[in-house]
Amino acid sequence: MKIRDVLLSNYGKASSIPSAVNQMMTDFAVGFRDGIDINLGVGYVNENTIPRKLIQNAYEAILANPEKYRASLNYGGAQGSPNLIKSIKTFLINNQIDGITQDTFSQRDVVIGANGATSLLESITHLLPTGIVVTADPMYYIYSNDLERKDFTVIAIPEDNEGLQTDLLREKLNALGSEKEDIQFFYVVTVNNPSCTILSNHRKKTIVEIVTQLSYEVGRKIPLFFDNAYSDLVHDNTVEQLKPAFLYDEIGIVYEIGTLSKIIAPGLRIGYLIGPKGAFLNSIIQRTSDIGFSAPLINQEIASYLLDNEIEAQIQKVNNEYRRKALQVKTWIHELLSENLQECRGGSAGFYYYLTLANTKTDTTSDFFKYLTRTTGNEEIDGPKGKPHPKVIYIPGEHCAHPSGEMVDIGKRQLRISYGFEELPQIHAALKHMKDAIGYCNQKM
Numbered sequence: 001m002k003i004r005d006v007l008l009s010n011y012g013k014a015s016s017i018p019s020a021v022n023q024m025m026t027d028f029a030v031g032f033r034d035g036i037d038i039n040l041g042v043g044y045v046n047e048n049t050i051p052r053k054l055i056q057n058a059y060e061a062i063l064a065n066p067e068k069y070r071a072s073l074n075y076g077g078a079q080g081s082p083n084l085i086k087s088i089k090t091f092l093i094n095n096q097i098d099g100i101t102q103d104t105f106s107q108r109d110v111v112i113g114a115n116g117a118t119s120l121l122e123s124i125t126h127l128l129p130t131g132i133v134v135t136a137d138p139m140y141y142i143y144s145n146d147l148e149r150k151d152f153t154v155i156a157i158p159e160d161n162e163g164l165q166t167d168l169l170r171e172k173l174n175a176l177g178s179e180k181e182d183i184q185f186f187y188v189v190t191v192n193n194p195s196c197t198i199l200s201n202h203r204k205k206t207i208v209e210i211v212t213q214l215s216y217e218v219g220r221k222i223p224l225f226f227d228n229a230y231s232d233l234v235h236d237n238t239v240e241q242l243k244p245a246f247l248y249d250e251i252g253i254v255y256e257i258g259t260l261s262k263i264i265a266p267g268l269r270i271g272y273l274i275g276p277k278g279a280f281l282n283s284i285i286q287r288t289s290d291i292g293f294s295a296p297l298i299n300q301e302i303a304s305y306l307l308d309n310e311i312e313a314q315i316q317k318v319n320n321e322y323r324r325k326a327l328q329v330k331t332w333i334h335e336l337l338s339e340n341l342q343e344c345r346g347g348s349a350g351f352y353y354y355l356t357l358a359n360t361k362t363d364t365t366s367d368f369f370k371y372l373t374r375t376t377g378n379e380e381i382d383g384p385k386g387k388p389h390p391k392v393i394y395i396p397g398e399h400c401a402h403p404s405g406e407m408v409d410i411g412k413r414q415l416r417i418s419y420g421f422e423e424l425p426q427i428h429a430a431l432k433h434m435k436d437a438i439g440y441c442n443q444k445m
């Protein structure tokens, strides 16, 4: 008897095929040779920035103090560990972020995600009605892909070197006319991934003003989520100090998302959301309960202990490390690629450079990509079968530019390279391979 396969929901169907980036990373991971192949594609942090010893000490201190860290190997409450929530508030107040005081938390609360900032972003997609989401172009491809699989319509507004362009946003909103009613939320990454463009305070304020006005126009509060994943990693001290978006929020629409992944360790999976107390925040807490009760309590307590004890020195150390690499990598980019470089974004925060090549395509069908993944079919370039020359992976801009946005063409000549995970000699080698790849493309033209 014939029997049909498992019936999938639309989301299930969309998720049954790996996203383009996942597929690319999986293909690359299969047969990845440590010490030979070079991965500038992953968003991994640098292993040397992870404070192993401090984490070990924190773990012991927590188990030795069950009065303060109650039942730390048991289940936790869905809002998150009270110790951690208190530590995050104190960290933000003490971090000399202009404008964050005890009073900031009289109307707002902190909730901890079940599994990093990612789980909070994912929860939003279940708690708000499906509709339009507005973000910057290039976009954080992981979240945009999640949104699209859940039938949200992503509208991406091109950024310049100050972030999302607010004049273009206004034009877009006007052009939408009555469709504005379908806008469910805004998602803005303050140090953007992939470009590491820092959203200026002025732009941030203007975005809050625009969404406030739009909220009045449609007669309901439209939430505006700022993703601060890299905002503690501004390692260039000539950059203005980033202000919290709360400062500009008059009606209670601003939510800020933070993570300890980049400044402590992604493996702890600690992300948090701060926003106005109310129905939306309550729904996030319930959702956290639904998907696993809370982040592992022991990890939350470790995070709390580290925030209370060692965080300033740790952040300094992490930033020194990325600063050193950012400067060196920039010199090499200019030395090796300048003949074919139209633009280079990043270098002041986070750990990505976003390059626009003048006349070389970077997408997965391009000769540049094939050269670097050793799939040209030419043995001289690819190396002997079964023993290829070193491969280099990066994130092609085609995955970050919105497919129906204005940056789709230029996106095909862009790429994100990470200087987070790999060490400098490997990054240098990878950039030399990129120079050779450009030479190969020019030859073929």
Ligand SMILES: Cc1ncc(COP(=O)(O)O)c(C=O)c1O
Pocket: 043, 115, 116, 117, 118, 119, 140, 189, 192, 193, 227, 229, 258, 259, 260, 261, 266, 269, 270, 271
């Ligand atoms: C913009 C952005 N948001 C969120 C995250 C994920 O944070 P977490 O590790 O807390 O899930 C990342 C990680 O690369 C990111 O780039």
